[in-house]
Each structure stands twice: as structure tokens, then as C-alpha cells.
Amino acid sequence: MGIVVVNPGPLTLVEDLGRQGWASLGLSPSGALDRQSLRLANLLVGNPAEAAGLETLLGGLRLRFVTASTIAVAGAEGIVTLDGAEIPLNQAVRVAPGAVLDFGSPLFGLRYYLAVQGGIDVPTLLGSSSTDMLSGEGPAPLTSGGQLGIGRASAGNGPSSGARTGAGTGAGAGAGTRGKAHVLPAIRRAPDPGRAITARVDRGPRADWFDLDSWRRLVSQEWTLSPDSNRIGARLVGRPLTQTRLEELPSEGMVLGALQVPPSGLPTVFLADHPVTGGYPVIAVVRRTDLDLLGQARSGQRIRFLG
């Protein structure tokens, strides 16, 4: 076994890029909420972008590596230490056998992504190792004392020669994976919890179920992320939207990023573990590429919609 979970923190899950194409059977896509960060972490260690990694919420995760590994941490920004010494984020780092990795509270963003060279080795369901918190499918959340195997996923590039040993200041690391098979995605800074984030929206199927002013209210005000948000949905607080058609909507298919509006008028943005159908009207849909940001938004964070 490659890794021992000393402390899982508030919530640590195995996630990859999810399982698309099974919504007709009632299964959500699941997968990393901040896909670009998992992709980056994977490519930094020479994994295929879709290899399984860990998604950990806030700080508190502590892992002990039984075998030597190469890792990369992306996504949220905070102090991550290896045997007590801070490691750089967004680059490959060598880990010696017995080393302990600790995740501190993030200063920016909410979810760290950890990629381990070879990928986290857990059983797959329909081609994906992702945990789906709505249906409970996929691996269970990590628990103290649990063990994780390391797989043999490879991007076919050979090992990452740019990996550094232990902690370091970071110049030039990760260069070994650049080149042939993959271009590293740009590093997108995790959002500052004190500043508003902006997400683009397109019209949803039931935009005409709301009064004329509702769209304006949707895109002109700053919404606030509610603390009861999770991987299923980002719940928003603000001046409510007003539904004018009041008949019951028969349940209909819901897309990732749908802004579903219940009778309270306060929208929920559907994230990776969203229900595949829902019975409230969808006024708008958040662009897929902007959902990564919502996955890094904290409770209380201000959110603007551009549409």
C-alpha cells in the first residue's frame, strides 16, 4: 500500500474527471469540482489528465507515504508541508518513503487537488473512480487509518524528470512533463475569498417562467454563497428572483451548471454531483469553464453572473 491516511480532514474524496453519459440511468457526472486544477496536478506528475487524485476540502488532511512517490498539489492555495517543510504548489515534488504530507488551511480557494504519480488506485465504476456524494456510488470518503494504493497510470511520457526532491523554492520544477503529449494548462489562481468571482451564464430552458426584471436582477446583483453548499449544488443568497408561471413543473433533465430556482427565488447552481432531474425551473446555465471557480468559492464569497 502506497499511502496511509493519518487524518482525512473535513472531507477528502477520490475524484477524477467523472463519468459522463449515464444521466439516463440516473447517475450524475461527478468528478473533480475544479477540473482544471486536477488536470494540472496530474500532468505535472506525468499522469494522464483524467487519472484519479484526491480532492480535499479546506485544510486538515494528513497523509503518510509508505513508498516513494512524486506528487503535485494544485487548486486551493495555502501552506502544504512535507515533513514540516513547506512545498511549492503547482509543481512536481519527490516524496521519500515515510514522509508525512500536511495540508494547512487555504488562504485562497477551498479545495486542494493532490495528484500522485501513477494515480490513486481504486476500483472504477463505468470508467471512473470518482465519488458521487448524491448517489453514494464510487469510493467512500477517506477515513483515518485508511490506505490508498498507487496505480500505474502514465501519460506515456516517462517519469517526470523535473521533479524536485523534498521541499524547495520551486524554480523550474515540473518542466519534465512539458512537451510531447500534453501542454500544461495555465495556472489559474484560486479565488480570493474577499473578492467577488464572476461566472458567465447563458439562458436556461425556463427563463420565460420569470418576470422581466428577474434576469436583470440575476446578472446585476452580487450573490453570496450559502454555507450549505456542497458538491451537489452551490446555494446562493441575495434578492430573490420572481417566478411568474406558477404551475408545477414536471421533473425534467438538469444540466451541470443549471441555475435551478425553487419557490424561495434563491437559485442553486448544480455542480458535479447534481441530481439528473429536477422539478424547479432553470433560469440560466453557468458556462462549464466557469464552474471550476464555483468549486473554489467559499461560504460567504460574493458571486456575480455575467449574461
Added chain:
Amino acid sequence: MWRLNPSPDRELLPCGDSAFLVELPELTAVVAYYRGLTRAGTSAGVSAPEGIIDVVPAARTVLVTFDSEKIRPSEVRDWLQSAEPAYDVAASGREVTIEVSYGGPDLAETAQFLGMGEADVVKLHSNSEWTAAFSGFAPGFVYLVTTHERLRVPRRNTPRTAVPVGSVGLAGEFSGVYPRSSPGGWQLIGTTTAALWDASKAEPALIRPGDLVRFVEA
């Protein structure tokens, strides 16, 4: 745009930049349209163009999502406009047979509500041809409909906190089988040992939308 073959029975609603929601007049049209889009009624992709991700039927709609890097919205729109509904069940769906031990906790009450004997409820349920209309609620749970209304019953006034896995139930116009233990308000008339959802299989769902389902007495 003026079309030679307008489709007055379906309306395409915008749903972000990589999906359309197709609205249809009623459930029979949804099932036929879904079968037409997916042909064999299995997972999406049988007759779908490259780039289509999900085709999700529901009570009055079919949601179609696509990868906008692989297919243009206009191509998806054309496919959705031109698809022919497949009303012929036998030619387009798989057939699934499920063995049921009738005698669930609500069988007596259901019979009483319908004004028939328990044996008649069993006979009617097992002699009817059921169509898998759409999934929802839990992976592997499929809402089944039939051609008559003689088994229509209301949900229980108080839902159960735990319905056992394999319970066969009735609610409104639907019948269904619980793929796992969960809370639920359906009238339970029997149980099956069939695995409705087996995550270790390549095709984890026993019943998929578009399928024809028959219940037989175990």
C-alpha cells in the same frame, strides 16, 4: 427559419451553450422520441451523432447534452428536429423480465382502493406490458408506465423511512422497483431478488429507459 418538415409536436428550448431541452406534449411522445433518438433504447450513442453526451428522458421532456468541441449546436438542432419518433415498441426496445414474489405490505390496501381482489391486482400487474419511461430518484430506479389506468393508486400518506431493496411498488400512473433501500412513499405490492443496479457491471442498470418490462409471479 421556415422548414419543409416542421415538428409541431416538439419545442427546442435553450439550455446553456451545450444542451437543448426538447419539450413534448405527453409521456408517450417522450418515450417514442427517446427511442427514436437512441434507437435501441440503451445508453446514448446508438444512433446519436459523435459528440452527443447524454439523452435524458423525463415526464414531458428529453434533455440532450453535447460536447461543443465535437459538434456544433446547429448540427444537434438539426438532428433533434429531424429525428423520427419510434412508436413501435417491439422493434426498438429490449425486453426485461422480472420475477416478483407478490404479497407486499400494501397489497391488501391497494386491492381495496382499486375495488378488486388481491389476486386480481397481481394478475393485472403481471399481465400488463410496462414501458420504462425515465430514470430518476436513484441510479437504476426507472418509472414504468402501462397502457391502462386500472392500477392507478395514490402514494402512501406517510412515506416509509426505509423501503427494502427489491420492493415492487405502485404510485400514480407508475410502477417501479427500488434498486436499493431508501425512503419512499410508493404502495408496495411485492419484492424481487433481481439486481436492479449492479455497479460492478459494464451495464449496471437492469432496466433502461425505452425497455419493455414484464413482471412474472415467482
